[in-house]
Amino acid sequence: MLAPEVVLISDGGGIKQAAPRPITGADKVARFIVGGLGKAEVALTGESTVVNGNPALLVRVDGEIDGVIAIRVEDARITGLYYVRNPDKLTRIESETPLTLR
Template sequence: TGDMQSLLDILAPDVVALSDGGGVKQAVLRPIVGVDRVARLLAARWDIVGAETSVEPVQVNGCPALIMRLNGEIDGVVAARVEDGFVTGLYFVRNPEKLSRVERETALSR
């Protein structure tokens, strides 16, 4: 919704964002640390979300997560580690090899 303050309110001050593009998809190369830097990363990522993009809430390894689809195909998964009510870690996976497993698992659960 573009509500940056609500985002800042749930991120821990020392939140860390990691990503895996498998050398094929765009991903950050180093951990992004700190609420301001992670918020900027999220804001930039949400700027590319458009009408052809959908988001599906799921659980990944026991953590809350979102599957992001572009034109119906899985483009990425972001999982959140939550501690004491704050997001302390965000894990973006865009590696096509890993996402193919997500596609199979979500198809089985439907």
């Protein structure tokens, strides 16, 4: 459930299409997401993951990584969506960092 004051920030790095400014408000964010999905004439999939300790969705288009959406949740509502599509920032998104104890 989107919080009424939810904010979506996207980053295409000037390489991929992204919103030029933050999108604020549940209605506007929902319209942006649904509008983007409606235009997709490709195989669009998502898989859950964790990014920087936050829940996230790894987005694939035709099997290739298109971006990752990090999700901020407060009081059981989504208050922030951070959609990174910039390929320069996605180079290590699938690599796992092993945790070790010393």
